[in-house]
Amino acid sequence: MYRIAIIGAGELGSRHLQGVMKMNIPVSVEVVDPFPASLERARLRAQEIPANPNILQTVYIPSVGQLSDKIDLCIVATSSDVRMQVLQELLSTKKVKYLVLEKILFRYLSEYATAEALLNKTNTPAWVNCSKRTVSVYRTIRESVTPGEKLVVTATGGNWGLACNGIHYLDTMAYLNGDTDFTVDTSHVEKIIDSKRKGFSEITGSLIARQQNGSVLFLHASEQGDADIIHTITSEKYRWQVNESQGTFSVAAASAGWVSEHSTFHMPYQSELSTGLCEEILLTGTSGLPDYDTSAKLHCSYISALLKVFYGSNVDDSAACPIT
Ligand SMILES: NC(=O)c1ccc[n+]([C@@H]2O[C@H](COP(=O)([O-])OP(=O)(O)OC[C@H]3O[C@@H](n4cnc5c(N)ncnc54)[C@H](O)[C@@H]3O)[C@@H](O)[C@H]2O)c1
Numbered sequence: 001m002y003r004i005a006i007i008g009a010g011e012l013g014s015r016h017l018q019g020v021m022k023m024n025i026p027v028s029v030e031v032v033d034p035f036p037a038s039l040e041r042a043r044l045r046a047q048e049i050p051a052n053p054n055i056l057q058t059v060y061i062p063s064v065g066q067l068s069d070k071i072d073l074c075i076v077a078t079s080s081d082v083r084m085q086v087l088q089e090l091l092s093t094k095k096v097k098y099l100v101l102e103k104i105l106f107r108y109l110s111e112y113a114t115a116e117a118l119l120n121k122t123n124t125p126a127w128v129n130c131s132k133r134t135v136s137v138y139r140t141i142r143e144s145v146t147p148g149e150k151l152v153v154t155a156t157g158g159n160w161g162l163a164c165n166g167i168h169y170l171d172t173m174a175y176l177n178g179d180t181d182f183t184v185d186t187s188h189v190e191k192i193i194d195s196k197r198k199g200f201s202e203i204t205g206s207l208i209a210r211q212q213n214g215s216v217l218f219l220h221a222s223e224q225g226d227a228d229i230i231h232t233i234t235s236e237k238y239r240w241q242v243n244e245s246q247g248t249f250s251v252a253a254a255s256a257g258w259v260s261e262h263s264t265f266h267m268p269y270q271s272e273l274s275t276g277l278c279e280e281i282l283l284t285g286t287s288g289l290p291d292y293d294t295s296a297k298l299h300c301s302y303i304s305a306l307l308k309v310f311y312g313s314n315v316d317d318s319a320a321c322p323i324t
Contacts, residue, residue, distance in 0.1 A: 001026045001056055002282050005071045005096075007064060007086055008078030009033035009042035012102065012270060016075050017042050019274025021049040021058075025282065028057040030067050064089045073098045073281055075129075075274075079197060080104045080324040084111045091122045098281050099126035100289065103167050105299050107320040109307075112296045119292055127287045128295035130171035131273055134288035137249050137265050138172055141233060141240050147178040149235055153217045157229035162221035163203045163306060163323045164195065169231070170209055170298045171290055173217050176233065180297050182209040182217070184305035191223055192310065201322040203309060209301075 004020055006013050009031050020029055033039050039060045046058060061067070064086060074096050078086055084106050090096060099119070105128060106112060119126050132138050145151065155169050174180045190205030209217040228245040239252045241260075244267040252260040281287050290298075307315045310322060 001028055002072040003028050003030065003068055003070065004278060005030045005032065005067050005074040006042075007032045007074060007076045007090065008102075009038045009060075010077065010079075013038075013075070013077035014042040014045040015270035016077055016274045017046050018049050018271035020278055021046050021052060021055055022271075022275045023052070023054050023279060024275075025279060026054045026056055027278075029055060029059070030071070031058065031060045032062070032064055032067060033060075034062050036062075065093065067094055070095045071097070073100070073278055075100045075102075075278075077102045079200070080107050081199070081320075084108075084115065087115060087118065091118050091124065096122070096124055098285070099124055099292075100129055100277070100281070100287075101126055101292070102129050103295070103299070104164060104303075104321075104323050105296065107303075107322065107324075109300060109303055109317045112300050116293065116296060125285070126292040127281075127289035128292060128299075130168055130290055130295060131270075131277075132168055132172045133175035133290065134273065134277070135268065137240075137242055138175065141238075142176050144238055145176045145235060148213060149177045149215075150213050151177055151215045152234045153215070153232065154219075155229050155231045156218075156220040158222055158225035158227040159193075159202075159204060160221050160226075160229050161195070161202055162205075162207060162219055163201065163309075164197075166207055166219050167299060167302055169217055169219055170302060171295065173209075173211075173215070173233075174294070174298060175290070177211075177213075177215065179211045179213065179215065180294055181212060182298065182301045184209045184301055186305050186309045189309050193223070195324070197324055199322075200324045201310065203306075207305075 004027050185208040188206035189203050193202050195202040204221050204223040206220045231242040233240045237254045241250045247264050250260040250262045252258045303321045311319050
């Protein structure tokens with residue numbers, strides 16, 4: 001039997017829980033959240049999943065201190081503001097074999113090195129939940145991209161939470177051509193607005209991230225409207241277009257005169273992804289998610305650029321980036 005912990009049982013944590021409740025190997029599940037309403041909602045969402053004999057026990061507790069001393073896999077799905085504090089308490093008091101951390105990892109740049117040192121000291125492999133790279137369409141696209149290849153990528157839509165979700169597109173591009181070095185240009189950000197998550201901020205307008213080989217990632221969120229995000233990836237030989245909301249995918253190849261071929265796919269929910277994610281980590285010790293070091297590098301380029309948006313160009317590295 002494996003012990004799985006989920007810390008932070010909010011919107012996303014409760015979806016991870018639903019995924020865990022479908023696991024095909026015997027597990028005991030511990031869910032931590034200091035807010036009774038979150039624990040209650042998580043309990044209700046867990047009950048939506050048909051009874052599964054592999055779920056040997058599920059406990060709902062208010063603090064990390066009440067977790068079992070040994071945990072095989074822990075998912076930290078709190079918001080970014082408390083993630084470091086949770087991680088420190090967890091790794092200093094419990095023995096954790098594997099970790100999955102939600103994005104945005106941390107608000108302070110200094111916390112990235114602190115977390116790296118902590119993970120190394122405790123010898124804990126960790127991955128970050130930027131999951132597009134585990135989804136079939138992106139894996140298929142990658143088969144036709146060569147390492148280091150120049151790509152032009154766009155993701156444009158309505159008010160889709162550019163600041164907190166932009167990291168997914170950096171991660172996907174890094175996954176496709178293997179280049180994790182980005183310079184992020186924030187000069188076309190239009191507005192700072194309140195995030196739908198209380199206490200955090202969002203932006204509208206454009207972010208442009210560049211790689212040294214000339215690749216460009218252009219992200220745009222309008223202030224108004226809820227238009228689907230259209231994600232296009234163009235290389236010298238192909239143009240792919242993905243609409244995750246509609247589950248539509250097209251590919252046009254230079255060799256076929258750039259005529260688009262259309263198909264459909266299912267973009268899995270977190271409650272579908274977490275089942276296989278946890279099984280893979282527990283059974284093989286590996287994951288398709290980016291490892292901590294890869295994702296921390298992407299986060300640091302991203303967060304240091306966004307700090308200038310929120311605090312001006314003279315900001316120093318000690319400011320908190322108000323995104324989650
Ligand atoms: N990877 C993805 O695709 C994806 C998608 C959605 C959200 N997220 C990320 O997941 C995180 C959570 O988002 P959400 O929408 O679930 O937010 P949320 O506010 O619904 O959930 C956060 C939960 O953390 C709990 N919490 C606060 N302090 C805690 C502590 N000390 N210990 C344990 N729990 C604590 C809160 O009570 C709350 O229930 C955010 O960082 C968000 O960006 C990632």
